[in-house]
Amino acid sequence: MKIINCPLNGPRNSSEFVHGGELRQMPDPNNCTDKEWADYVFYSDNQIGVITEWWLHAPSGYWFIAERHTGSDEILRTYDPSEIFTHRVDFAEKVESGQPEEIKA
């Protein structure tokens, strides 16, 4: 992988991008157990196959999502996060209300 197709800026050199980690569901920090939180922050499947992950196009400050094969390094698809995140996630509000958060991935 040398060129990454940025959904906003088109094909750009991979050196312009920063890896943001695998997309995963965050447990509610106010109500989950320590084990669930540890699992979320430290553990990972780390298998060989297609994963869904965050990338940042650094010069334009734009975050997007890629599906990439961790064995062949091939990027199958990149897309804007709005495809998955259909409504706003408000962290501040969540802390006050203690409501479980809704991230659908």
Added chain:
Amino acid sequence: MPFSLLKYGLNKDYPFEKNADLPAPSALKPHYDVVIIGGGGHGIATAYYLAKYHGITNVAVLEKGYLGGGNTARNTAVIRSNYLTSEGVKFYSESVKLFQELSNEFDFNIMYSRRGQLTLAHSDAAVRGFRQRTEVNKHFGGKTELIDPQQIRELVPTLNMNPADQPVLAGLWHMDGATARHDAVAWGYAKGATQRGVELHQLTEVTGVNVEHGKVTSVDTNRGKVSCGCVVQAVAGMSSVVAAMAGIRMPITTYPLQAMVTQPVKPFLDPLVSSPALHCYVQQTGRGELVFGGGSDPYPLYSTRSTMDLKESLLAHAVELFPFMANMRLMRQWGGLTDMTSDYSPIMGLSPVDNYYLDAGWGTWGFKSTPICGKTMAELVATGRVPELIEPFSMARFDSFRQVNEMGATAASH
């Protein structure tokens, strides 16, 4: 020096032909008391100490490729103990001590070469960090000092003291820093283990792990099923993949790590030189080649390809440190799969599955620990108790947020 070398030197027959280092391949037995997955330095050292100290010899080391062909063959062989935490320093110091005796113990030259390692500070924060490491190291009997730019100039006259406009302010001078020939370490352990009855099976890949009532009972391989009393997993970059066969999820991410060497030149550089700020370390081998390494690749991947990006960034910094190297040619480049943990410390000891022991999370820094890993893992298998030295490295530390943070002392130096 092992005296038998002298005898071989004067012998007119080549002695190894009748006295081969490793026995010929044999059939797999249906059962072993201990199955070790991974024939790298860690796996084979564990087998060696099991046989040597605990008399346990019904042991099979299963290696999918060839002996020491994984990261053991790919590392840049930096051996040191100047870590930051007391847990880390105690553990790695034991390893350095074992390394110093290995050639004699094996009667097999591992070319241990104590050169000292010099790590450069380019900021006040780094100097403060070095001060702390110096004190922790001294406390546990290590030979480490903080030195000033004048002393650095004397040690390494060819070093540019203002690389990339980041002046060298001080150095962490670790006199115990050393290198050794990594293949010889694997071969020395393999020879000693197989002579004591351990079986090494190369081209034997573990494809499944069978767990009954929470306890491991057998492994599947490309050469059939093998039942076992217990399993030690030591597969470096493949840690998460093999652990998943036993239903274990790990706090590990696999990243490629690359290194490269130049054509050989006259000896000019004795110490190992490392600059964490420039993400680069350089050393000259006994053959005169310069070895370069840096940090892991920027995103997770299971591939050992080399990239132009890494070469450009790494060599730009190496040439800043030693400007005359700009005219040298690269000879070889390669990569390995490193099993990174978030605190840059290993994962050793028990797992959620009974009788299934982990030696993982060795990332970019596990060659230097080969002897002590073998020794402590063997003790764990033989006694069923976690040795005190590796207690802090249990996988369960992540569940209780008790990480052993060695990031600052590891990142670009290994």
